[in-house]
Structures are given as structure tokens and as C-alpha cells.
Amino acid sequence: MILSTKENNINTLKNGYRCRKLRAGLVTIFLMIITFALSTQILVNGTSRYPLEVVFRVLMGEEIQGASFVIRTLNLPRMLAGLLVGISFGIAGSTFQTILRNPLASPDIIGITAGSSVGAMVSILILNLSGTIVSIIALLCGISIALLIYMLSKVGGFSGAKLILIGIGIQAMLNSVISFLLLKASQYDIPAAYRWLSGSLNGVQLTSIPKLFIVLIIFGSLIIIFGKHLRILELGEESAITLGVRTDVVRLVLVLSAVFLIAFATSITGPIAFVAFLSGPIAIRLVGYGAPNELAAGLVGAILVLGADLIGQFAFQTRFPVGVITGILGSPYLLMLLIRINRRGGTA
Template sequence: MINNNSVKFIMAGRRKRRRRWILVTGLLAGLAFILCWTMLLLGNTIYPVNEVIRVLLGEELNGVSFAVNTIRLPRMLTGLLAGFAFGIAGNTFQTMLRNPLASPDVIGITAGSSAAAVFCILILHTSGAVVSIASVIAGLATVLLIYIFSRGRTFSIGRLILVGIGIQAMLNALISYLLLVGAQQDIPAALRWLSGSLNGSQMHELPPLSVTVLIFAPIIIMLGKHLSMLELGEQMATSLGINTDKTRILLIVSAVTMIALATATTGPIAFVAFLSGPIAKRLVGVGLSNAIPAGLVGVNLVLAGDLIGQFAFDVRYPVGIITGILGAPYLLFLLIRMNRKGDL
């Protein structure tokens, strides 16, 4: 029987974890706020805060209005929405499959959406809604394909990851083929898109991504406790009263839709989905859902990466190049560690 001291100890630990969650989430949100404003202020010309605020409130100022409303604000909002989508979706897959390698950009889901988008750009010469719809369908089809090929007598997360990596290699080969046969005038646009970039972001491109994040991110957040229970394993989650099949379907559809729309809007920004969950988990700790912190980490990675790519070097680099440099060493580290543990 649990005595009062044990109850007090448990409650104290829970309050401590909650305070840490609130503090970390607040700091991540504050950092994202600072980065958003930095993106609005910095450029070829650095504008004062008061002028940017006046423009955002609807006032017309020569030079400032065009730079802020046409170039910087769409770029910032795109990075904000795409970063949150990549972060929360990546964390969903990693938690649900109980493996940090089970990220959409590692197991081929992002590659599936990318292949569909490149096909639309180079072969069908379409953009906008068609690319978005094709990306979502291809992302869901890739998930189904990975599941079919990874089935065996027993379910193995390691086998699923290896199958996903193989499918990603096949899809990358398909993308290379499309680049070879595509029209020469369309290839530069496709290559810029494949690098993962916020360049050329426009306000009219944001509604599909905005609606997707506003609909599906709350679903994942509300299922945060269920997702944490799925991390304990199938039997434990079922014994706690979770309908595992229904929960997984909701989580997969929500995560894949956000990943696909974010990929269709910005291109595959490398390793943001892969890094956000582990970073958030290390910052927040265990015991509470880290869906929101992971989304905020994704926002900070995308916005900070874009600022570094724009202003830290003599040549401007797309954000995907910067995040790729950060994520590649961590991926190699995980592969080596899991191989030593026998998880692969």
C-alpha cells in the first residue's frame, strides 16, 4: 500500500517535471519569437523595429513595405509553419515507433513526397495545389509501402527502418532520373526546391500549409498522452485502454499530411524532423508530452538555419544545407551506436 510520503514524493516529481516543461517550452517560444523578428529586421537593409511594426499594422512606407510584406514576412511565416510541421511530425514517428531513427526524412516518407513534387514540377509542369495533393498521396503511399515490405512473422522496428532507408534510396534514384529527363528550363527550380529553401516564399502559397498545421497539429497534441503510452509498447498501451490501431492511424495521417505539405512548400529541409524530437526530449525530460517543444525546436532550427545561411557566409546557402550539416553527424552517431547495441 502506498503511504503518504510516497504520494508526496511522486507529486513533487510531477510538479518538478511540469515546471521544467513550462520553462523549456517558454524559452523555446521566446527564442522563436526573437528569430521571427530578426528575420523581419535583417536583410540587405536593416530597418528599425518601429518601422517594421508600422508596416505590419498596415501603414505604407517607401521601401520598407515591399521588403517586409513581399519578401521577409512570407519567408518568416513559411519557416515558422514548416519548422513546426517538420518538428512535431518527426517527433510523432520517433515516439510512436520508439526509435530516434524512425524519422520521416530517414525512412523515406519525405523522399516519397519529394519524388511526387519533382514529378509534378518537371514532368507535369504544375505547381500549387496539384503539388500539395500529390505530395500528401505519395507520402501516405510510402508509409503503406514501408509497412508492407517490413512485415514478417513478428514486427521489427529495426527492419522497418532498414526497409525505409532502402525505399528512400530508390526514391532518390527516381528523383535523379527525373532531373535527367526533365526540361532544362525547369531543372534549376527543381534543384533549388530539393535543397530545402525558403527563397521565393510567397503569401499565396501559405494557406494550404497554414490550414494543415492548424488542423493536424492540435490532433497530435491532444493525442500526446496516447502517444506516450504507445511508446511503452503495444501490450501496455492496450492494457491502459488505448485503441492502438485507431490512435496510430490518426497520428500517421496527421504527421504525414503535415510533412507532405511542408515538403511541398519549402522542399525537403534536411534533418529538421530528425533532430527536433531528440533535442526536445533532452531539454524537457521524460514524463510529459514533448510534441509542442519538438515543434518549437523545429521552428528554431529552420529560422536559425535560414539566418545562418543568409548572413554567416560570403555566399548565401539554402536552409537545407545548414540543417544537413548539423544532422548528418548525428545520424552517423546513431547508426554506429545502434549497430553496437544490436538494434540494426
Template sequence: MIKDEMFNNSMSKNKLNPVRAGFQRRKARLTAVTIALAFLVLVLCLGMLYMGNTRYSLKEVIRVLLGEQIKGATFAIGTLRLPRMLSGLLAGMAFGMAGNTFQTMLRNPLASPDIIGVTSGSSLAAVFCIIVMKVSGNLVSLAAVITGLAVAFLVYMLSKRGSFSGGRLILIGIGIQAMLNAAISFLLLRANQYDVPAALRWLSGSLNGMQMKAVPGLLLAVLFFGCLLVLLGRQLKILELGEPSAITLGLRTERIRLVMVLSAVFLIAYATAVTGPIAFVAFLAGPIAGRLIGAGSANVLPAGLTGAAMVLLADLTGQFAFDIRFPVGIITGILGAPYLLYLLIRMNKTGGAA
């Protein structure tokens, strides 16, 4: 009897060992990728502070960041480059975490805020404020955030009729996005020619002219809602299994989904209000991070770091790789459009499977 028990225990341990080993491998890979992405983002941040018409040494950059006054360097780094770098870093993290949350929760790579209308709602509000109301600054940001939240609420409620459906949400979001983009085009056509360049510059997604006063609000949004999404990463992976499985595992799907949607939408809306709709960052960051860390791990934080790296790298490329300086949204759009076409072709071949 005792021998039988010992035999059964040893068999159970042998079965668990591969599971534990797989878990440890996934955890180690997640940690390694996250550290590598953080290091890449740090290097790009230093590159943003270093690169410019006048290049300063790393020692001078650090001295300025520590508060020392250096003629020329203090203005160039502290007033021009630092706000630009911080805005790109925080906006990229916001876009990456929010896009990954939508895609994972709805189990569809097309379920990005770029695609389902949230970004277009914020853009319409900003264009309306710039062209019709002739205002700028904080009022534009506030209107963009409120409208982005309102559009997300409308899409969510329309898709929730009967029972929640991710596919229905995506289709409704695409329809609303088309309507909002048409409204933006109408406003641009009817606008005074002197107001159009400012609106188009904002719509392209740009870090030009960033000021430090825009950073604290974006930082608070990323810290609060980003940390909330990171803490809910395990629940997000459970939701990826589907509604019936999540309920069976004891997850309060309605409550968790509502918190995640609100957090992701607020991140997208606030980041869009600050930098404009930087194209395809929310769409690409999650899939890239997922490929890097592999299946089975929560990738909210890696997606945020990937989004930050994309924005910073695209801005450096747009500033210094060509004779003409391009806004960051143009560069990310060039990268994202081919991936969207590839994804649509792949889904068509596989009968709609992502």
C-alpha cells in the same frame, strides 16, 4: 485499529509524496522549456523580419505588421520577408512535430520521415511535375501531398503484415526511400538542362521566393493536425512503452497509431510541398527537445518549436553568415549529417539500442 489505519495512511502519503514531487518537477521543467523555446522562436521571427539588405527598426516592422504603409518597408517586410518567415516557422513546426511522433511511436530515433521514405515520395512527385509535366505552384503541392500520403500508406501496410513492427517499418521505409531517390536521380539525368536548376533548388529545401498564398494552407494543416498530435501526446507516451503495455493500459493501439501516422504524414507532406525537403529537421527536433525537457513528458509541442527554431536559425545563417547565400536545407543538412553518423555509431556499440 484506528491507530493502525492512521499509520497506514501516513505511510501511503509518504510514498506518494516523492511521486507527486517528481511529477511537479517534470511539469515545471516542461513548462519552462516550452516558454523558453517559444521566446526563442519569437526572437528569430523578429530577426527574419529585421535582417535584409535594408534593415528597418523594430518600430517600423511593427507598424508594417499592423497594416501601415511605409515606403520601401511595406514591400520588403510585407511581401518578401513575412511570407518567408511564416513559411519557415510553420514548416519547421510541421517537420518537428511529425518527426517526433514517428520517433516516439516507433521507439527508434531513426524512424524519421527523412529516413523512411515519406519525404522522398513527396520530392519525387514535385520533381516529376517540374521536369516532366512542366507545371508549378498548387499542382506541385497537391501532387507532393498525395504522393507522400501514398508512400506512407504503402510502407505502413507492408510493415503491418502479421503484426505491426516498428523495426520492419523502418527497414521497408529505408528500402523504398532508396528506390525513390534513384527515381529522382533518373529524372534529373534525363531532364532538360533548363529545368534542372528549378528542381534542384526545390530539392535542397529553400524558403527563397515564398509567397503569402502558400501560408494559409500550411497554417491550417499545422493548426489542425499539429493540435491533434499535441492532444494525443499522452497516448503517444503510452505507445512508447510498447504494444503489450499500451494494450494492457486500455489504449486502442491500432486506431490511435493510424490517427497519429496520418496526422504526421500529412504535416510532413504539406510542409515538403511548400518548402521542399528541408533536411534533418524532422530527424533532429525530437531528440533535441527530449534532451531539453527530460524523460517522462510529452514533447510534441517542444519538438515543433525546436523544429521552427532550427529552420529560422538555419535560414538566417544561410542568408547572412557567408559571402554566398545558401538554402536553408544546406545548413540543416550540415548540422544533421554528423548527428546521424554519431547515432549510427552509438547504436552499433550498444547493439541496436537507441
């Protein structure tokens, strides 16, 4: 009788695992289809709408007057940047939120993207730099700020809540620095600075895409490989150590991987608001709790960026950067989350 009960429990657990795995697989395929559809829409829409046949011929190398320049030089880099940056933001944001077990632990809430923004503002407004060097400085500043936040949070014992509070404080300080730089800047430099701060796919060069792809493959793969440890870390520090997880090593690898993803993506397009913040919670709702959601979060991030770019470019008479649209989408969720946390008197 006891053996039969144990077998039933084991079968129930196995069936539950298979159902979660099937659901995660189906959701991931569905998100891939949406991502592909949005990517195609960005390729076919430009100064005029091009048939899919024309787009395919141009991508295969054929020269078609008018279409070749728009599709290869404007639309293709825009689509690839939106796709790769969205995946990077989504995976990185979900990783931070899972490690720290708090939906507020997003890179654009705890100061990492603000660090990249300060680096870019100094480059543009003070050093009068442009192009690739601005991206490099933004990347280095983002990584430096992330390491500073992590090291400060380890003083007296690591705590997720401590890291979030330190990050929010540093973000406020960095935003003040950005405001000061904008006030003191020449009026001729301010449009370029605001264009970068708003988060935009405009002007992304095809030469930046291979580097972004390599960074995503390396650090995104590390996060997915260590995904099983993320599930264990959600149980808490003591439980993870009991189960044999080297928490300091795992946390460091995951945090550094997420930081490189978010900092490099930000250095290419600027800080696209709330994509990292929204992707993880949406992915969890779709995939379900207990299932790996890193890939789903990345696809949700890509959908948010690509969809917001299409809305910003074609839904209004005035064209808006993608970061403006994602900011409009993310602000209500942030307010709702803060209200929920306040009512519960703790983390959501």
C-alpha cells in the same frame, strides 16, 4: 507504517510529476522566446536592416517606400513559412520517433519526404508544371508513399523495426528515381528541381500560409491531444493494450496526422533536411524523459529552420538554402547515432 510508506511514495511521485511539468513549462516558454527573437530577425533583415518601428508600421498596413515590399512580400512569407514548416516537421518527427521507439524513425529517413520529392520532380521535370500544382502533387505523393509503407509494415503483424527497414528501402528506391529524373531532364529545368530538393524558403507565397496554418492547427492539435497515448505506447504494445489503449486506432490517428503535417510542409518548401530528425531528441534532452514533448519538439523545429535560414542568408558571402544548413547540422548527429546503435547492437 505501511500506510506511511505508501503515502511517502505517492508524495514522491506527485512531486516528481510537478517538477517534470514545471520543467516542461519553463523550457517551452524559453523556446517560444527564442522562436520570437529569430522571427523578428528575419522580418527586420532584408536588402537593408529595418528598425522594429518601421516593421511594425508596415505590418499594420502603412505604406513605406522600399520597406513595404521587402517586409510584406519577401520577409513576412519567409518568416511565417519557416515558423509553421519548422513546427510541422518538429511535431511530426517527434511523433514518428516516439511511436516506433527509435530515433531513426524520422520522416526524412524512412521515405516520406522522398515520396513528396519524387512527385515534385515528376511535376517539374516531366510535366513542366510550376507553382501550386507542384505542391499538390508533392503532397499527394508523400501521403501515398506513407500509406504504402504503413500497409507493407502490417503484413504479418505490425513492427516498428519492420516499418523503418521498409521505409529506408523505399527511400533508397525513390532517391534512385530522383537521380534518374535529374539525369534525363532538360538542363533548363534542373536549377528549379535542385532548388526544390534543397529545401528553401525562397519564393514562398503568402497565399500558401493560411493553408499550412489550418493543416498545422488540425493535425498538430490531434497529436497533442493524443500525446498521453504516446507516453503509454512507449511502454510497449502489450502494456498499452493492458492499460486500455486501442493501439491500432491511436497509432493510425497519430501516424496519419504526422504524415499530413510532414507531407504538406514538404510540399510548400521542399524537404528541409534533418529538422524532423533532430527536433525530437533535442526536445527530450531539454524537457526531460516522461514529460509531453510534442510542443517543445515543434518549437525546436521552428528554431532550427529560422536559425538555419538566417545563417544561410547572412553568415556567408554566398546565400544558401535553409536545407543546406540544416543538412550540415544534422549529418554529424546521424553519424554519431549510427555509431552508437552499432556499438550497442540495437536501437539507441
